[in-house]
Amino acid sequence: MWYRQLHWQIIIGLILGVLFGLLASMLGWVEFVQNWIKPWGTIFINLLKLVAVPLVVASLIAGVANLSDLSKLSRIGGKTIGLYVGTTVVAVTIGLTVVNLLQPGKGLPPQMRQELMESYASNVEQSTQRAEEVQQVGPLQPIVDIVPENFVRAASDNRNMLQIVFFALLIGIGLIGIERTKAEPVRAFFDGLNEVIIRIVDLIMRMAPVGVFALIAGVLIDLAGSDPVRALNLLRALAWYGLTVVVGLILHTFGTYAVLLRTLSPIRLGHFYRAIRPAMVVAFSTSSSAATLPVTMERCERGLGVSKEIASFTLPLGATINMDGTALYQAVAAVFIAQVLGMELGLLDQLTIVLTATLASIGAAAVPGAGVIMLVIILQSVHVPVEGIALILGIDRILDMCRTVTNITGDATVTSIVAHSEGKLHLLVEEEVLRSDT
DSSP, rough: GGGGGGHHHHHHHHHHHHHHHHOOOOOOHHHIIIIHHHHHHHHHHHHHHHHHHHHHHHHHHHEEEETTTTTHHHHHHHHHHHHHHHHHHHHHHHHHHHHHOOOOGGOOOHHHHHHHHTTTHHHHHHHHHHHHHHHOOOTTTHHHHHSSSSHHHHOOOOGGHHHHHHHHHHHHHHHSSOOOOOOOOHHHHHHHHHHHHHHHHHHHHHHHHHHHHHHHHHHHHHHHOHHHHHHHHHHHHHHHHHHHHHHHHHIIIIIIIHHHHHHHOOOOOOHHHHHHHHHHHHHHHHHHHHHHHHHHHIIIIIIIOOHHHHHHHHHHHHHHHHHHHEEEHEEEEEEEHHHHHHHHOOOOHHHHHHHHHHEEEEEGSSSTTTTHHHHHHHHTTTOOOOGGGGGGGGHHHHHHHHHHHHHHHHHHHHHHHHHTTTBBBBOOHEEEEEEEEH
């Protein structure tokens, strides 16, 4: 039956979470939700993050070790990074086009603008300080940060995924360079470990409907508190801005990626979006590409037929540097703030946003509160007052959920295209996709 399929159970959990969150806000059950409901969502996210690092290490080492030569690895890496950067530029361009057409900043009431600026002034100050710290580092610091001085310390924080990928690549390359008889036991160990972790992911996903329910209910309570009317007023005031971001994300998620899939892979679009639907719902609920990574890898391998050696390389890399949704949002937010403040951004300013947002999205993952902090840098690059960030913080959590969906969809798209170009895409029929969801 349809309700036994995992993605439908997750969607039902999401809908029930919305309804329960609204009811709890109206009845004043804020403390009950925070103490007894929200922690289950936190547990679900922590479980996904718990397996992310061992999954990347085991699958990437096993995948690289199975390659016959290093030239193949460099070829795959070049394709992957090129596609990630290219789609990010397209995402920023779409964001700028949509925000200039819809002009959401023209209709924000002055009174609401003043209230928002006062309410989130302290948040803006913290983000500005963090942005200044980021700007003080040298031009080669992002490259320096890729190489960990201590793997155990790097593995203790999921934001250091690039360092973990770097270490796993070194181990895999080392296994290629030694005698096969000596490498085989190590390769077999990581193959077995990878299978164990995939099984653990299956077990964790049994909790997904409950985890999603708790996460969504918690988000609504955080937004509305015990006064849903205030939350509705906030959403109404920023509805045009939020709609602008969502329209841009939809165009990129179901437009740009669809064109790439149709032209560069044999995957049918319906098949693709059905296969990764569970990952999209988990991404929406958790707002974290890193937390969703185990689900994305499982969906690409079992749902789309991408080989393990491709998925284990491209997806962890994408979870770190491919932030199309974030870059698109930053472009819309920068122009929206300028419109509210009565500033006109010329062609040169908007080209600066394209360049800065693309570069910022690549380095964003290693910085706490990355999206907003990088937005500070973008605003400074076009001389827009950073205090304007207060205008958008009220609904940033909701939009963060939406842009994370775009981020992981982009990861899966690029992974599928690279896998097909390398002859490592084994298309699954619809029945197999449905069976893997149950």
